[in-house]
């Protein structure tokens with residue numbers, strides 16, 4: 015039997031000190047907002063922190079696995095090999111797409127490390143641990159990979175690019191029509207009474223479209239501005255419906271569409287910003303009339319739903335919307351039938367404005383519809399005074 019010398023009080027306090035240091039470092043690693051992964055020189059994972067698990071949506075334990083099983087990206091793996099051979103830190107922007115619902119973008123800082131006796135294989139070396147030596151290609155024991163999440167930045171850039179492309183595209187059609195027809199007028203058509211008036215009407219129609227587009231864009235940017243403060247006041251839903259009806263009645267009459275209103279008794283007032291809510295209802299009714307054939311029917315219902323929210327439904331018996339488009343129609347510029355909507359003067363911004371306003375009201379909006387069976391657009395609002403829920 016071998017006997018071990020009793021630890022001296024000095025080595026005991028050193029151990030305590032080391033244990034404390036290790037604890038602090040582990041806490042730091044855990045709480046760090048960037049994802050961190052530490053691996054040895056063979057690419058085997060020694061440690062990952064919580065942020066990395068969340069970012070890479072890791073469900074299983076990965077310590078002990080190879081890095082390439084977790085970060086499957088050829089550029090990343092090449093960069094890591096370069097770090098081991100050169101002992102220089104490398105920064106690489108990585109995109110992970112396969113196996114993720116949405117692409118993940120991150121900046122990987124791959125830092126070579128040399129911690130004698132800790133990460134390398136073989137006997138622990140009796141060398142002072144601090145300060146860390148700068149590793150050389152021969153002494154790289156592993157690396158620390160710091161993953162800085164830039165997904166939001168890249169997605170915002172992509173959205174901005176798409177937005178600019180969409181706006182330019184929307185501007186081009188009316189602008190080229192105005193340019194073409196006015197040139198034809200200038201080239202002599204102005205003296206031809208048979209076509210002159212028609213051409214001027216076309217120019218006028220396209221200029222109205224441009225105005226509508228600019229107004230919708232201004233509305234969107236106002237809603238998105240951090241300075242925009244809606245004025246939430248107790249608002250009569252019945253009063254709101256009546257006001258909006260006067261605005262859309264002419265359009266409905268033109269198509270002989272009958273609009274009826276059903277409001278449940280004792281409906282509480284909603285906590286709402288009146289003018290933006292008018293816009294919500296106007297846009298929904300405008301769609302209901304636009305996408306319903308002549309002599310159709312539109313019904314507006316308002317009631318207190320099972321969850322104690324005020325629910326407004328705009329129901330039409332028009333062309334309906336295939337369920338596969340339901341999640342997309344609230345996106346900017348999205349139209350189910352592009353040509354048809356444009357022909358009707360639509361910009362494809364109406365529902366995205368509606369969604370924005372409803373969300374600012376802490377409400378929800380959704381559509382229920384099937385092709386050819388009409389559509390029901392519903393949104394909810396908070397009652398000005400929380401309503402009593404019906405007893406189950």
Ligand SMILES: Nc1ncnc2c1ncn2[C@@H]1O[C@H](COP(=O)(O)OP(=O)(O)OP(=O)(O)O)[C@@H](O)[C@H]1O
Pocket residue numbers: 230297301302305306330332333334335343348349350351355356359360361362363364365366389
């Ligand atoms: N009640 C409805 N019935 C059938 N389709 C609808 C209805 N409401 C919306 N849609 C579809 O959703 C698309 C998006 O609607 P949205 O209101 O955002 O744009 P728009 O009506 O084309 O143009 P605008 O910006 O002038 O409102 C429409 O193009 C249409 O295809």
Ligand SMILES: [Mg+2]
Pocket residue numbers: 297300301360364365
């Ligand atoms: Mg619309």
